[in-house]
Structures are given as structure tokens and as C-alpha cells.
Amino acid sequence: MDIDVIEQLLENYKIGKVPMHDVLEKIRELPYKDIGFAKVDSHRKIRCGFPEVIFCLGKTPEQVVKIAGHIVAGENDMLATRATREMYEAVSREFPEAVYHEQARTITIRKTRRKPHKGLILIITAGTSDIPVAEEARVTAEIMGNTVRVLYDVGVAGIHRLMKNHSELLKANVIIVVAGMEGALASVVGGLVDCPVIGVPTSIGYGASFSGITPLLSMLNSCASGVSVVNIDNGFGAAYAASLINRTKK
Template identity: 70%
Template sequence: MDNITIKKLLTKVKKGDITIENALQSFKELPYKDLGFAKVDTHRTIRCGFPEVIFCAGKTPEQVLKIAGQIIKHGSDLLATRANKEIYKCISQQYKNARYNEKAGTIVIKKSRSKKKKGLILIVTAGTSDIPVAEEARETAEIMGNNVKVLYDAGVAGIHRLLSNQNDIMTANVIIVIAGMEGALASVVGGMVARPVIGVPTSIGYGTSFGGVTPLLAMLNSCAANVTVVNIDNGFGAAYVASLINSTK
């Protein structure tokens, strides 16, 4: 159900054309657009506060374009993740305001007016190699209406780089810590603050990093009680949860 339909229903309630109970029943419906290859959830903004996000991996440019068309048609902002240049080229031919972040692999199309942004989410990476995951997190957090700051390349091998940014660390509502190798940075940051810390293990590291399994297990076993963890390289998931926490704050 899109914003236009909601406004029409509310107008009918005002005029007395339908009852409040009937209008509420309409809101409870879970409509979607069946494209054959995808069922686009047009009701997600109402249920969850943010529209469906397109995960582009494994989809053709044409499929992504058709899904994007349905999301935009219902008046929603668009966020597509894990998008390559070919997909962006296809999208940008139809939507000139599409913006591509090559490092993040994200495509953003803003439809709604910018609202007042919520309190600070800080994104910290252990190394420069973790930046692509951090950029995915940044793009996600920003389109969801958060103030975002980034602190890149501040790992425990040179911990003074982290400690020299204590003001941002102490004032952030939520901190996303992104690290590969042994993933120790999440525990260090968790021990510094009385804030939720979301650890994102990355697939960056040498052989026994096992494609991110080592930092994943390290973060899951963190002795800092305020650290929680998302899956390997999941910058999007970390930022989505961080935004929900930030809204509560």
C-alpha cells in the first residue's frame, strides 16, 4: 500500500465514507507486486519504516530495473546493494538521479524530502581494506536518515589512532566496528563506551582468517558485553540495526 492510497483512505474516513475499522483492515493487508521472477514488497515501509532494499547479487540488470521501478512507483527511496557497474548503467539510463558508490557497490535514488537527521552513528574500520564494507554501512545509515561519521584505518596495531578520536567515540549513539584479521577492534571499542557496538567481521586477512571466520568467532566471543555481531561483510545489516537503535535513542 503506497502513500497515495493511505491518504485516500484517510480522506474517506474523514468524510465518513468508510469506518475506521474498515480502514484499519486495509492497512493490515500485505500487498506485493508479482513480477514473476520477484514479488516486490510494497507494504514494507508501513510495517518496518523503510522500503524493500534490492540485493543485486545474482540478479540481471533488467531484473533490478523492474524491481526498482515498483519501489520508486510507490514513492519510496531506493537503496540497492552489491550492485556492479553494469547494473548501475542500466538503472541510470532510466533514473538520471541515481547515484552509484563504486566502493560500496550501492545505488541510491532519493525520492522523499530530506528529514531532520537522527543522532550520531559512528563507523570505525580497523584497516583501509575494510572500507568497502564500511561504505555500504555508511550509505545505508545515511539514506535511513542518520547523522553518520566515519573513522577509517584505526585498528589495534596502532591504537593511538583510535584513542585520538575519543570525542566522536564517546558521543555516538551507536558504533559500528568493521574489522578483518583477528577482529580485536570490536572488543576494544566495546570496552571504551556505554553504547551498543555492532561488530562486522570482514573477509580481509591472511590464510587462517578463513575468509572472515576468525574475526567472526573473535567478535562473537568478545568479553565486552555491549558488543553484538552481524555476518561477515554485512555492512548493510549492521547499519540497518544501528539505525533502529538510533531511532529509539
């Protein structure tokens, strides 16, 4: 972030030379921070509503720490996905307030306290084995300022478990359905509610599930209207999309 540019813009705004709209437009165009191995998009929150998220897979702990430092320098909340405990320990030495979410494999640093969006995001799993992907979604949705509830292990193999919680489904503004095997739960939920349903196929299942390809295709071919689908095991992507939907609720 070029502080001198921002200060000059704000000064011009104070003396009436430029309107605030123009100031914000200029800030949106300011360059990223080039740190050699990465180019940190420090203005993504201005453009998209949430800071850049660190995808840790393939990065070293040292790289994760440096990127995290540039994100939180602007008093931004920080989310890192697919993180190892080794990465967390490196981050927590620099930022003691960092939290590691074991099942979700995420690291969070909370710098802001915001009023939650009005709508509820409900996260459902077909089985217990799907919970790690659902937890990635839960942590993501919560740090993005949403009220989140979970309903785990209510798959179609025992559909009465889902139907017993039908009233909970009707309270949600967005529902994320996480399922492996044949992925049928997304279609079932989509036929019961009047809100958007985001399906997350998981790589859980026996050989013919093809590491998530079968539930992916099943969800894409859902006969229930209102079901959209993200990539295999992408709890983060589902929660990000759900948050964008949820924050539009008045």
C-alpha cells in the same frame, strides 16, 4: 498496490465510517506486487519504516531495473546493494537521479528529504582494506535518514590512532566496528563507550582468518558488554540495525 482499495478506505475514513488506525492496518495487509521473477513488497515501509532493499547479487540488470521501478513508483527512496556498474548504468537510463557508490557497490535513488534522526552513527574500520564494507554501511545509514561520521584505519596494530579519537567515540549513539584479521577492534571499542556497538567481521586477512570466520568468532566471544555482531561483510545489516536503534533517540 491496489489503488481502488486504498481510495475506498480513505473515503470511508473521511465520512467517519472507519478510524485511521483501521485504514493503516488494512494498508499493511495489502498484497505484494507479483512481477513474475520477483514479488515486490511495496508496503514494507509502512510495516518496517524503510522500503524493500534490492540485493543485486545473482540478478540481471534488467531485473534490478524493474524492481527499482516498482519501489520508487510510490515515491520511496531506493537502495540496491552488491550492485555492479553495469546494473547502475541500466538503472540510470530509467532514473537519471540514481547514484552509484563505487566502493560500497550500492545504488541509491533519493525521493524524500527527511529530517535526520537525532543520534550519531559512527562507523569505524580497523584497516583501509575494510573500507568497502564500511562504505556499504555508511550509504545504508545515510539513506535511512541518519547523521553518519566515519573513522577509518584505527585498528589495534596502532591503538594510539583510536585513542587519539576517543572523544569522537563518546559522541556516538551507535558505533559500527568493521574489522577483519583477528577482529579485536570491536572488543576494544566496546570497552570504551556506553552505547551499542555492532561488530562487522570482514573477509580481509591471511589464511588463518578463514575468510572472516576468525574475526566473526572473535567478535561473538567479545568480553566487552554491549557488542552485537552481524554476518561477515554485512555492512548493510549493521547499518540497518544501527538505524533502528538510532531512530529511538529522542
